[in-house]
Amino acid sequence: MSTNNVEEFVDKWMNDELGRQTKHGRWSVLDLGDISVLRYAYNKYNYKYDSEDDIVYEEVAYKFTTGGILVNSNELHHAGVKYAWGRQLNRYSDPRTDEQKYLENNGAIPFPFTLFTETGMSVVNFSWIVKPVAETVTLITKEQIYETTGYVTKEVSRPRHFTGACVFKLGEDTYLFDVDRQELSHGIFNAFLTKLPSKAFSIEEAYDVLTPTEVLIAQENAIDVKRQGEFFFIKHSDECPVSTSLTAEEREVIKFPPSKIGFGLSASRMRWNEDSEPYSIHEIDTSLNTPERQEYQEAALKYKSVLDKFNNINPKEGSLGKSATGSHTVSKYVLQDDIAYVSGTVKQSRREHADLILKGWYRVVANTAVTSWTITGKID
Numbered sequence: 001m002s003t004n005n006v007e008e009f010v011d012k013w014m015n016d017e018l019g020r021q022t023k024h025g026r027w028s029v030l031d032l033g034d035i036s037v038l039r040y041a042y043n044k045y046n047y048k049y050d051s052e053d054d055i056v057y058e059e060v061a062y063k064f065t066t067g068g069i070l071v072n073s074n075e076l077h078h079a080g081v082k083y084a085w086g087r088q089l090n091r092y093s094d095p096r097t098d099e100q101k102y103l104e105n106n107g108a109i110p111f112p113f114t115l116f117t118e119t120g121m122s123v124v125n126f127s128w129i130v131k132p133v134a135e136t137v138t139l140i141t142k143e144q145i146y147e148t149t150g151y152v153t154k155e156v157s158r159p160r161h162f163t164g165a166c167v168f169k170l171g172e173d174t175y176l177f178d179v180d181r182q183e184l185s186h187g188i189f190n191a192f193l194t195k196l197p198s199k200a201f202s203i204e205e206a207y208d209v210l211t212p213t214e215v216l217i218a219q220e221n222a223i224d225v226k227r228q229g230e231f232f233f234i235k236h237s238d239e240c241p242v243s244t245s246l247t248a249e250e251r252e253v254i255k256f257p258p259s260k261i262g263f264g265l266s267a268s269r270m271r272w273n274e275d276s277e278p279y280s281i282h283e284i285d286t287s288l289n290t291p292e293r294q295e296y297q298e299a300a301l302k303y304k305s306v307l308d309k310f311n312n313i314n315p316k317e318g319s320l321g322k323s324a325t326g327s328h329t330v331s332k333y334v335l336q337d338d339i340a341y342v343s344g345t346v347k348q349s350r351r352e353h354a355d356l357i358l359k360g361w362y363r364v365v366a367n368t369a370v371t372s373w374t375i376t377g378k379i380d
Helices: 003-014 098-105 203-210 213-220 248-255 291-313
Strands: 027-031 035-043 055-064 069-072 109-111 126-130 135-147 150-162 166-170 173-179 191-195 225-228 231-237 316-323 326-336 339-348 356-366 371-374
Touching (some): 003 035, 003 098, 055 098, 069 098, 098 109, 166 203, 173 203, 213 231, 231 339, 248 291, 316 339
Parallel strands (some): 069 109
Antiparallel strands (some): 027 035, 035 055, 055 069, 166 173, 191 371, 225 231, 231 356, 316 326
């Protein structure tokens, strides 16, 4: 099937001129009411299919009855892909197929459909707030370059085409799609999708509603603020802000954990291993009625409280928790009044963010996103 014939089918679909025609070779159109889907049929087992059950569709574009067309800006693996001698031709210079280019050149807006497939969201009730403008971003990577003296490591600028940042709605919810601009200087192209906590009518406003008030105040007062993914780090002090000392009474509590034996509770009928975790009780059980047991539980609770304080005030490696981009760990971590202070190196488990070095102690503040996703796969 010639490319021109496919383009003619696509052109008629874009201009509502197909009539009753819904297929052209492996290309077809699916009517979903408010949305018309341009798709390409292929066999999921990679050989000639014998039944309809073997057919899978790759979605190429969406057309809305309200106006506008989205063309999939992800690299397509089947639709319009060219082959030579049984092998798929590489698309190093431009990952788009001729059909994707044709759609985009004729007014369709490029948009990665993995934003739907990877998040489980439906394109139904989609509407634009800020449409993307295609751009070329610059990735700074360290590469081995051969010179007359041999290979040397140098920073190299690499251009990378990007669909562009945008803001859109699905129903009543507002979303921001962009690439982490901070990570481009580390050679990381990290595209993300974020559900915003409130409405936004521009890219700048979308980032503003994601930024916590305390971060904005710190920036207005010229306080050092750093970021890794969805976590902000506000400079607090050069020294650890949490006292690392215990009172004499607290040191005695830590030194001598409460024991059931000491409270006369380990009679011959009671197992010895009941002493193994005396501080695991979280509240006093008033139904026990014996003064000895209530006294033991009060001592156990006090021991647990002092132990928690001891663990929190001593800097140690810690985790900022499981986030949208994986867990973030830091080499020095303390906790006071439910506020985390960190210092040293902050790492992200999935390597979608470069390591962050914090000199001094910083307060941790998460952004205000309702939900976030890291978008994988090749995105134009």
